[in-house]
Amino acid sequence: MSTPLPLLAVTAGEPAGIGPDLVLRLPELALPARCVVIADKTLLQQRAAALGLHVPLLDYRHEQPAPAGALEVWHVPLAAPCRPGVLDAANGRYVLATLDVAIAGCVRGEFAAMVTAPVHKGVINDAGVAFSGHTEYLAEHTATPRVVMMLAGAGMRVALATTHLPLRAVPDAITRDSLGEVIRILHADLVSKFGIAAPRILVAGLNPHAGEGGHMGREEIDVIEPTLAALRNEGMNLIGPLPADTLFNPDKLAQGDAVLAMYHDQGLPVLKHASFGAGINITLGLPIIRTSVDHGTALDLAATGRADPGSLFEAVRLAAQLAT
Numbered sequence: 001m002s003t004p005l006p007l008l009a010v011t012a013g014e015p016a017g018i019g020p021d022l023v024l025r026l027p028e029l030a031l032p033a034r035c036v037v038i039a040d041k042t043l044l045q046q047r048a049a050a051l052g053l054h055v056p057l058l059d060y061r062h063e064q065p066a067p068a069g070a071l072e073v074w075h076v077p078l079a080a081p082c083r084p085g086v087l088d089a090a091n092g093r094y095v096l097a098t099l100d101v102a103i104a105g106c107v108r109g110e111f112a113a114m115v116t117a118p119v120h121k122g123v124i125n126d127a128g129v130a131f132s133g134h135t136e137y138l139a140e141h142t143a144t145p146r147v148v149m150m151l152a153g154a155g156m157r158v159a160l161a162t163t164h165l166p167l168r169a170v171p172d173a174i175t176r177d178s179l180g181e182v183i184r185i186l187h188a189d190l191v192s193k194f195g196i197a198a199p200r201i202l203v204a205g206l207n208p209h210a211g212e213g214g215h216m217g218r219e220e221i222d223v224i225e226p227t228l229a230a231l232r233n234e235g236m237n238l239i240g241p242l243p244a245d246t247l248f249n250p251d252k253l254a255q256g257d258a259v260l261a262m263y264h265d266q267g268l269p270v271l272k273h274a275s276f277g278a279g280i281n282i283t284l285g286l287p288i289i290r291t292s293v294d295h296g297t298a299l300d301l302a303a304t305g306r307a308d309p310g311s312l313f314e315a316v317r318l319a320a321q322l323a324t
């Protein structure tokens with residue numbers, strides 16, 4: 001008897017964006033997972049019609065996997081009809097409801113992992129819910145005090161010491177405690193999830209030229225170096241703090257298994273330049289497995305047929321691999 005495929009929850013994300021278009025493409029490939037899309041079924045039917053896709057949509061039944069070529073759907077109703085490309089705050093809470101279904105299913109063990117299509121952070125806030133990203137939402141809703149965002153693609157892994165916060169808040173958010181926790185999570189998950197026995201982590205500085213010996217900022221001297229020194233004493237292989245402008249040169253990258261950038265736009269533009277459309281976002285440190293795409297809602301492409309599903313396929317493959 002063959003081993004059953006891991007059962008993954010795939011949330012379709014912002015209804016006006018490309019998430020519905022992308023999940024409808026899942027049956028095209030023989031992916032190493034059984035996927036259940038969490039979304040409004042009528043929305044998927046309408047989007048399939050707009051795209052000219054003939055995908056049978058079947059209600060999810062745990063004991064009855066759909067045949068090849070069909071898509072299993074866990075129906076969560078929209079609050080208001082959706083027009084492709086047009087955001088509507090009335091549906092902000094619908095997006096969160098799809099995440100809640102996936103999280104609850106993972107926590108109770110029904111789903112082996114969750115994969116998320118992109119959401120629009122702004123419209124969820126417009127709906128009256130403070131929301132800065134899946135990463136922070138998942139941490140809060142699994143009662144996990146700290147998680148780490150890592151994107152992977154083009155042979156690179158880039159983790160972030162801070163995630164979605166205003167740039168002016170970044171230096172204050174990087175403390176010896178917070179940085180130490182981030183590095184411990186990154187190190188532990190590189191070992192446990194990626195099978196790297198002794199991970200080498202390249203750590204970026206915060207300031208230009210890693211502070212130039214304290215002449216361009218003191219965070220490297222006061223926070224980053226002491227944190228790295230303490231963790232090296234525990235046996236971790238940490239290289240840095242390194243000037244971020246040359247850290248991504250191929251020779252330097254080859255010396256590490258992952259980069260730790262200090263903030264979102266220090267690390268992610270490099271990775272997305274190299275791998276946009278095929279990269280994966282993974283939340284480290286969670287009690288459940290969660291992967292995601294490397295792109296946003298692309299409202300301009302919804303229902304056009306021009307959205308590339310490559311990143312979603314990669315996110316499903318990684319989630320399945322981690323789950324098995």
Ligand SMILES: NC(=O)c1ccc[n+]([C@@H]2O[C@H](COP(=O)([O-])OP(=O)(O)OC[C@H]3O[C@@H](n4cnc5c(N)ncnc54)[C@H](O)[C@@H]3O)[C@@H](O)[C@H]2O)c1
Nearest residue numbers: 117118119120121122292293295296297298301306307308
């Ligand atoms: N995983 C997520 O939930 C996630 C990730 C990134 C951004 N976002 C959110 O998405 C919203 C829009 O963000 P943005 O405009 O900065 O970035 P975006 O990724 O939506 O769009 C940037 C550009 O890339 C193109 N693009 C994006 N995905 C594509 C795909 N699959 N195939 C082809 N082209 C694609 C878009 O058309 C656009 O030109 C924001 O609210 C942002 O916060 C969500």
Ligand SMILES: N[C@H](C(=O)O)[C@H](O)COP(=O)(O)O
Nearest residue numbers: 133134135136281292294295
């Ligand atoms: N920072 C991510 C990116 O740029 O791809 C994106 O905003 C998604 O983050 P969440 O997974 O936290 O929603």
